[in-house]
Amino acid sequence: MAAPLSARVKRWALDSAHYGTIALFALFAAFPFLWMVITTFKETNDLLNTENNPFLYNLPPTMENLRVLFQDTLFPQWIWNTAWVGVAVVVVTLLLSVPAGYALARLSGKWAQRLAIAIFLTYLVPPTILFIPFARVVGDLGLQDSLWSLVLVYPSFAVPFCTWLLMGFFKAIPRDLEEAAMIDGLSRFGAFLRVVVPVSTAGILTVIIFAFTLVMQEFIYALTFITAASKLTLSVGVPTFLVRGDVYFWGSLMGACAIASIPIAILYNFFVNRFVAGFTVGAIK
Numbered sequence: 455m456a457a458p459l460s461a462r463v464k465r466w467a468l469d470s471a472h473y474g475t476i477a478l479f480a481l482f483a484a485f486p487f488l489w490m491v492i493t494t495f496k497e498t499n500d501l502l503n504t505e506n507n508p509f510l511y512n513l514p515p516t517m518e519n520l521r522v523l524f525q526d527t528l529f530p531q532w533i534w535n536t537a538w539v540g541v542a543v544v545v546v547t548l549l550l551s552v553p554a555g556y557a558l559a560r561l562s563g564k565w566a567q568r569l570a571i572a573i574f575l576t577y578l579v580p581p582t583i584l585f586i587p588f589a590r591v592v593g594d595l596g597l598q599d600s601l602w603s604l605v606l607v608y609p610s611f612a613v614p615f616c617t618w619l620l621m622g623f624f625k626a627i628p629r630d631l632e633e634a635a636m637i638d639g640l641s642r643f644g645a646f647l648r649v650v651v652p653v654s655t656a657g658i659l660t661v662i663i664f665a666f667t668l669v670m671q672e673f674i675y676a677l678t679f680i681t682a683a684s685k686l687t688l689s690v691g692v693p694t695f696l697v698r699g700d701v702y703f704w705g706s707l708m709g710a711c712a713i714a715s716i717p718i719a720i721l722y723n724f725f726v727n728r729f730v731a732g733f734t735v736g737a738i739k
Contacts (some may be wrong), residue, residue: 519705555620
């Protein structure tokens with residue numbers, strides 16, 4: 455028997471409110487990307503005229519902003535530098551934070567918790583305090599104006615937080631899984647590699663995207679240790695060469711931001727799915 459009309463109207467109203475709220479949040483989250491894309495193809499006169507609608511093309515769209523970005527700056531080289539440093543930092547971060555997070559998760563006693571808190575607190579130290587001693591270290595090692603200086607320095611704030619993050623994933627894994635693997639003949643290290651690491655894939659992927667994002671947005675260290683234009687990263691190269699005195703190349707700036715951020719946003723969505731899947735399927739389930 456069909457549901458009463460009032461019940462169907464109530465259900466329709468609740469569904470509309472539900473999907474309408476989701477649509478509003480999605481629009482709010484997507485608005486910065488939409489604004490960057492619109493501004494990228496706007497002429498300067500159209501953008502600066504306050505009488506024009508900022509969300510419409512009052513003048514024909516133009517590719518001039520992208521031409522300035524790719525031909526008048528070293529934007530492709532900055533992308534490559536950022537990607538290279540990001541991959542190197544991710545590798546170093548994983549090599550240090552994965553075993554550290556596992557060790558802290560398996561330690562017992564009050565000192566283990568204190569040590570974990572101490573490691574996390576190092577992440578809270580402002581970079582403006584650390585870049586002076588780091589500059590001395592980088593100078594003593596002869597890494598001035600080298601991308602290796604960033605590979606050396608960035609793990610100082612990526613490793614502590616990632617270690618703390620991985621602790622939560624490793625603590626959620628029952629010890630019974632490792633003990634069963636060790637009874638079957640594996641060593642503790644073998645059980646860690648063959649049992650714990652595969653189950654913690656979601657956490658490891660989260661660490662990868664988090665560390666890479668930190669590299670993309672870091673500014674102080676990259677500005678301090680790198681001076682050559684060909685070795686700059688995106689976070690320094692884009693504002694340095696697209697802001698000249700009081701002249702802002704807004705179209706090119708927005709184009710650079712869109713090109714750099716949209717792939718990361720897509721990857722974030724991809725890793726969110728893997729993050730959820732890591733808890734809904736696998737050995738723990």
